[in-house]
Amino acid sequence: MVTVLKLGGSVITDKNTPETVDTRALAAAADALMSVSEPLVIVHGGGSFGHVHAAEHGISTTVGTTNWDGIYAVHAAMKRLNTAVLDVLHDRSIPAVPVHPLSVAERDRDGTLSLPVSSIDRLLKEGAVPVLHGDVIAHEEHGATVLSGDEVVTHVATGLSADRIGICSTVPGVLDDEDNVIEQIYSYDDVEAYLGGSESTDVSGGMAGKVKTLLSLGAPATIFGPEQLQPFLDGEAVGTYIDGSQ
């Protein structure tokens, strides 16, 4: 059973201080991961490492740059965070291996992402835990654009036919209009009243788009807060369970 786990950048970094790891939160996450014995892919966000540099160089998922010094600066910052994550995992004897999207992914003119997963699949089968991250990648006629951690999760989960997806962020799940966690979502109709119509763009911090994307995957996804990571890994029901594959 292959699990793809997103560790939000806001979980493992101090978003208010440039390039600062939240060492306590990262250690807690790593402690929880020690219990995992089945195939696991980790994807972490950029937090205070990626976003500062991306903003400085005016790069987003759609707006690119051919300033390769700037691209290299964003990538190098993401690698510093990735190395911090890897080091904490290795301290706990988790067989973590870095996989950098810039090395393997690219977008065509229409923004369609190509991210071959053969190396990730092989690493998993050999017993390693690949650790990917949000990054900058080559984009046809745009130089390079940002690849978000969420996009990595979606494409890697699909490419590997993952069995479950975990999204560990600073929110405890998808919230209704009284800020209660919605336990299960099987179609967008279940949450349209809270997140906006199916045509709406991201009115609630990107949650509408996130839910739509997760509903479109072939495997169930769960959105939960950091304190729910261990129970999620143990197979317990936590946060919001999203499954559009029924």
Place this chain on the structure above:
Amino acid sequence: MVTVLKLGGSVITDKNTPETVDTRALAAAADALMSVSEPLVIVHGGGSFGHVHAAEHGISTTVGTTNWDGIYAVHAAMKRLNTAVLDVLHDRSIPAVPVHPLSVAERDRDGTLSLPVSSIDRLLKEGAVPVLHGDVIAHEEHGATVLSGDEVVTHVATGLSADRIGICSTVPGVLDDEDNVIEQIYSYDDVEAYLGGSESTDVSGGMAGKVKTLLSLGAPATIFGPEQLQPFLDGEAVGTYIDGSQ
């Protein structure tokens, strides 16, 4: 015209001192690269960064390990050298971008290498200079094994249909029995007398295997010493020209 250039590990590092860049040699190579305006892929070897760690953990191109701490140590050392190379190139405004083989390549049970080049191709077309290196990669049923810089050159040159290949090492070319540089090689028959029969293994420091591999590519390759890098890039005839595609 796409050029794939190998910078030997023995050229850019001090092979006798662990993890030591030959800063003067690296700067000279980077200075020469400033003149390049056409698509260029750089591949560097491990030198005193990769080999020490690989030997310590008992890893080679055929002998693997599932000690992921060791694999991570070898990879991290290669990345330190790669960062040193990238930094020197960026100092000279060369639009260099790192591409790490561990992220993109893997071997099957028979040792056959898979190395998708879509990301490298896109980077090239967007005007970047991808910089790859020898590395450790996942290998079916072996954990991870070493991927040599020479293997990267061969596969990337083939995958990109490169127009020319440059091998910059510490030898000035392929030598005959009087240590004179052989100027041109169009078939193995031309050098069998010096390098051994076609069935021979690497009797002269790997040169026999290297020549055979380069003859099998669809593009001409040139082997030359560091002081010939600038003339090679300028299109002059230097070292040994190897072309088996006639």
